[in-house]
Amino acid sequence: MELRDYSIDGIGKMSGGVYRNVDIDGMGKVEGDLQAESVEVDGKATFLGSVKSGDLEIDGMATFNEHVEAKDVSIDGMGKFGRGLNFNELEVDGSLSGEGDFIGKELEIDGMFKVNGKVSVEKLEVDGFIKVNGDIEADEISGDGMFKVDGLMNGENIDLEIGRSSRIKEIGGNSIRIRCTNDATGSGFMEAIESITGIFSSASKGSCNSEVIEGDFIELEDVVADVVRGNTVLLIGDCSIRRVEYRDGLNMEENVKIKEEVKI
C-alpha cells in the first residue's frame, strides 16, 4: 500500500496512523500513535500518542507525551520528551528536555540537554550543557561544556573539558581525562578571595566536582573530588582531592592538594 503524506499548515489536528511524511508547520496536535518515514515540526506540535519514525526533525517546538523511537533525530528548536527516546543518531542544537531513558548510538549535544532518567549510547559528544538526573553510559565520551550529572558517568574513554561549576557525582571507566576550562581572565573579586582562602581557587577557574572518580588511567586538571582511585593517576594544576588510592603510579604538580594518598 502506498503511504500518504500528511501536513498541517494552519491550526489542525490528526488522529495518528501510518504515513510517509508528516509535516507540521502551523500548530498541530497528533492525538493517537503515529508511525511515519519522516516527521518534521516547524511550528508547534503536541504528540499525545507514541511516535515511531525514520527521521525526526524539530525546528519549532514539539512535545511528546509517549515514547518516541526514531533513527535520525535532529533538534534545532525545542523538543520535550515525556517517556524517553530511542534513536540511532541524535543531534541537539537547540534544546531537549525529558523524562525517561534516552538510548541510542550517537548523541551530539551542541545546545542544551536536560533529562530526568538515564542516557545510554555508544558515543557522546557534548559542546553545550548537559544535565542528567541519572546515569550516563557511553563507550566514548568527549567534548567540552557544562555538566550536571547526578548519577554515574560510565565510559570506556572519557575526555572532557568541563566548564565552571560542573558536577558529575561519579565517574568510572578505563581512561578518564578531565580538564576544567581555565577562565584565564578571572575576576578580581574571585582572585582576592582565592588569595585569602585558597578554597575558591578552583571554583574561580571553573571546577568539576565529583564524589568518586575511578579508572585505570586518570588525568585530572583543576578538579575537586572526594576520592580518586586508579592504576595510574596524574594530577595537574589546582586539583584538590581528599583521598587518592593508586596501584601503579601517582604523579602530581606542586599546586595539587591531597589529604591522603594510599598505594594499594
Next chain:
Amino acid sequence: MDENLISKKDLLTLTGISYGQLYRWKRKNIIPEEWFIKKSSFTGQETYFPKDKILERISKIKDMKDDRSLDELADMFSPVPTEVSLTKEELIEKGILSQRAMDIYEELYGKLESFNFDTILNPYILQSVLLSGDVTFDEGKNLLKILSGYNDINKLNGYNIILIRKFGIGVWLVANLNGEFKVDEESRIILNSSLMTFIEALKIKLERV
C-alpha cells in the same frame, strides 16, 4: 539480609580485573546493576558486591571472554531467553535433553510439536536436578509442576529453587531470597540453586547446537 559482601577494592585485587573492565561489564549489563551496592565508609563511598555471585560471574566472564564478544556475553547473562525452536527428536539427538527427562515432561504435559527456550528450560532443570542424584523421581515431578506455574521467565531472575527434606519428604521452594535462611534441625537442605545458573547453562548448551 546480612549477605556476604566484598568491596570493590578487594574484588579487583582478588580477581585481577581492572576498573575499566568492571565498568565496561557494568555498561554492557554483564554484571547487573543491582549487584552494585553503595555504602559509605571512612575512606569515602565504597561499592560492595554479593561475594559469591560476583566471583562466580567474573570467573565465567574470564573463561568465556576470549571466544565471545561482549554483546554475546550480555545475551548469555541476560534473563531474556534465546530464540530457539527445536523438535523433541532434535533435543534428544543433540544431547540437550535426555529421553528420560522428555518422558516425564510428556507424561505431565503431553507432546509438543516444537520447543522454545521456555519449554526446554523446565525439563532441562528437571534433568539437571535428577542427574545430581540428590533428587528423587517424584520430587522431580513436583518441581516441574511448580515451575510450570510460572509463565514469564524474566520474573524468575534472582530466584532460587530449594529442596528441603524432612523424614524423607521433600518440599520445594521457589523463592526470591536475598539472604540466609534456616531450617529446623531435623530438616535438610538438599538443593539450593539459582534459576539463573540453569538459564545460563542452557543458553551455553543451545549455543553449541
